[in-house]
Amino acid sequence: xxxxxxxxxxxxxxxxxxxxxxxxxxxxxxxxxxxxxxxxxxxxxxxxxxxxxxxxxxxxxxxxxxxxxxxxxxxxxxxxxxxxxxxxxxxxxxxxxxxxxxxxxxxxxxxxxxxxxxxxxxxxxxxxxxxxxxxxxxxxxxxxxxxxxxxxxxxxxxxxxxxxxxxxxxxxxxxxxxxxxxxxx
Numbered sequence: 001x002x003x004x005x006x007x008x009x010x011x012x013x014x015x016x017x018x019x020x021x022x023x024x025x026x027x028x029x030x031x032x033x034x035x036x037x038x039x040x041x042x043x044x045x046x047x048x049x050x051x052x053x054x055x056x057x058x059x060x061x062x063x064x065x066x067x068x069x070x071x072x073x074x075x076x077x078x079x080x081x082x083x084x085x086x087x088x089x090x091x092x093x094x095x096x097x098x099x100x101x102x103x104x105x106x107x108x109x110x111x112x113x114x115x116x117x118x119x120x121x122x123x124x125x126x127x128x129x130x131x132x133x134x135x136x137x138x139x140x141x142x143x144x145x146x147x148x149x150x151x152x153x154x155x156x157x158x159x160x161x162x163x164x165x166x167x168x169x170x171x172x173x174x175x176x177x178x179x180x181x182x183x184x185x
Contacts, residue, residue, distance in 0.1 A: 129149075
């Protein structure tokens with residue numbers, strides 16, 4: 001049931017047992033205040049939700065921004081080196097001794113580089129605005145061509161895809177014509 005329907009139902013229920021003048025007074029004094037409180041509560045919840053989402057997005061962006069300019073520093077390091085640095089800082093921050101790191105875990109982490117291609121300094125975490133390039137075939141099939149930082153990159157990806165699509169379509173037409181000629185021969 002919608003809010004206005006609830007309001008009308010309350011007015012109708014009150015009107016059934018009271019005079020028109022009493023109903024008008026009740027609507028002005030009680031129901032109008034209820035309605036205003038409800039609208040205020042909805043608006044307040046909306047604003048709080050928007051602020052929470054914006055704050056979370058800013059925190060994620062801030063995290064990814066810490067990677068900016070650190071590629072040279074982290075290039076030759078492994079995840080084990082990073083873990084050791086974090087562990088040393090943890091002891092300073094907690095003012096308590098931390099247990100030693102497990103040698104097996106460190107050996108496993110030593111096999112992985114600190115910078116994994118495609119995950120470091122990713123534009124999904126740093127860009128203010130991203131553009132999705134998508135193509136739809138004549139048969140309704142959708143193809144995600146990529147997520148880009150600029151509109152120009154997005155358009156370029158679509159044009160490249162479209163060029164390949166047109167070439168494939170022409171090739172298919174040639175193959176179909178050849179097959180038709182073979183069938184008639």
